[in-house]
Amino acid sequence: MVMELRQLRYFVTVAEEASFTRAAAKLHVAQPGISSQIQRLERELGQPLLERSARSVRLTQVGEAVLPHARAALAAEEGARSAVGELTGLLRGRVALGAIPSCAVFDLPGLLAGFHDRHRAVEITLSESRSDVLFAGLRSGELDVAVAAYSGTEPPPGIEARVLADEPLVAAVATTDPLAAFDAVALADLRDRAFITLPPGPGIRSALDEGCAAAGFRPRIAFEASDPAMLAELARRGLGVALLPESAIGERPGELHGLELTRPRLRGCVSLVWRSGGPGGPAARAFLRYAVDTLTPGE
Known part of the structure; x- marks a missing residue:
């Protein structure tokens, strides 16, 4: 299984915004690209993470279980980058x-x-x-x-x-x-x-x-x-x-x-x-x- 941090970031943002459109605007990425990457993530996990409808997007039960782990993975990436930044005297992060x-x-x-x-x-x-x-x-x-x-x-x-x-x-x-x-x-x-x-x-x-x-x-x-x-x-x-x-x-x-x-x-x-x-x-x-x-x- 090859899981990309980009896919996790897209998934977390869609979950938080409850919308592919708002997530795309927030990430400055085309909506089809976000949809495609999340579908790839769902295929790799073998389970749907989101329930899609014309009006809203909701987490499935599996999606709710995956969300905190996705956030933790993104936080770990940010921590690694920030640790390097601290060592070089330039603090980064959010x-x-x-x-x-x-x-x-x-x-x-x-x-x-x-x-x-x-x-x-x-x-x-x-x-x-x-x-x-x-x-x-x-x-x-x-x-x-x-x-x-x-x-x-x-x-x-x-x-x-x-x-x-x-x-x-x-x-x-x-x-x-x-x-x-x-x-x-x-x-x-x-x-x-x-x-x-x-x-x-x-x-x-x-x-x-x-x-x-x-x-x-x-x-x-x-x-x-x-x-x-x-x-x-x-x-x-x-x-x-x-x-x-x-x-x-x-x-x-x-x-x-x-x-x-x-x-x-x-x-x-x-x-x-x-x-x-x-x-x-x-x-x-x-x-x-x-x-x-x-x-x-x-x-």
């Missing part, structure tokens, strides 16, 4: 970075630009998603490093982290809300209020769900939004109680009133995260070292 939407904990564009200035031969990609999706991407190898949120003091299993921000979560209400006359409120006293929060997942939403469970009730979610700025604006308009990091109140002086949450107290944590053992490629490891040194100087 870094796949993920981040939660509207991450205002630090200057992410500045971090990327600083690394690019030092390693111009490295290709960096950035994608935004929920923290649970980012954690899954790290475990599968689709992502090398991410900026994600989680509740509690420990990251999820299989994930290592460097904390960037850890602060109290507060109940944010409009300045005209009756609660604005108080500085603190027990979470149980909010059982009859409408909550404004993030969609289900780690981080703020998980902290809210766990806190309400400990207080003996299930929160009534009126609005969900992935952008904390949207949560703040909905609360400012008097549409409910938003759960936000304490620092978010200071960004809207005179527009929102933040109440300290008691019994239980809730905290939000945003961290630089990567899969246990570290990223696989030299370029990704170099980016992680740079990010840690830049974001947590002196540690």
Whole structure:
């Protein structure tokens, strides 16, 4: 069996894009060439890897089993090339970075630009998603490093982290809300209020769900939004109680009133995260070292 890395790269790209047309555009290769090479790969393996239809392309059961091995083979090739590049003083490779939407904990564009200035031969990609999706991407190898949120003091299993921000979560209400006359409120006293929060997942939403469970009730979610700025604006308009990091109140002086949450107290944590053992490629490891040194100087 002669299996070419080109065939594996075509297969992985089609699987990720769920389309031969989008894969061809991404790889800058003619679509018939991609189709032909994947068919050759399927003949060599003796099993179809993709289910083709007029509208979409899906992995077969065999394709799902082959995909992680194909990614590993491509990562090994990249690692070999990058190792040679490191020895010659010219770091090459790719870094796949993920981040939660509207991450205002630090200057992410500045971090990327600083690394690019030092390693111009490295290709960096950035994608935004929920923290649970980012954690899954790290475990599968689709992502090398991410900026994600989680509740509690420990990251999820299989994930290592460097904390960037850890602060109290507060109940944010409009300045005209009756609660604005108080500085603190027990979470149980909010059982009859409408909550404004993030969609289900780690981080703020998980902290809210766990806190309400400990207080003996299930929160009534009126609005969900992935952008904390949207949560703040909905609360400012008097549409409910938003759960936000304490620092978010200071960004809207005179527009929102933040109440300290008691019994239980809730905290939000945003961290630089990567899969246990570290990223696989030299370029990704170099980016992680740079990010840690830049974001947590002196540690």
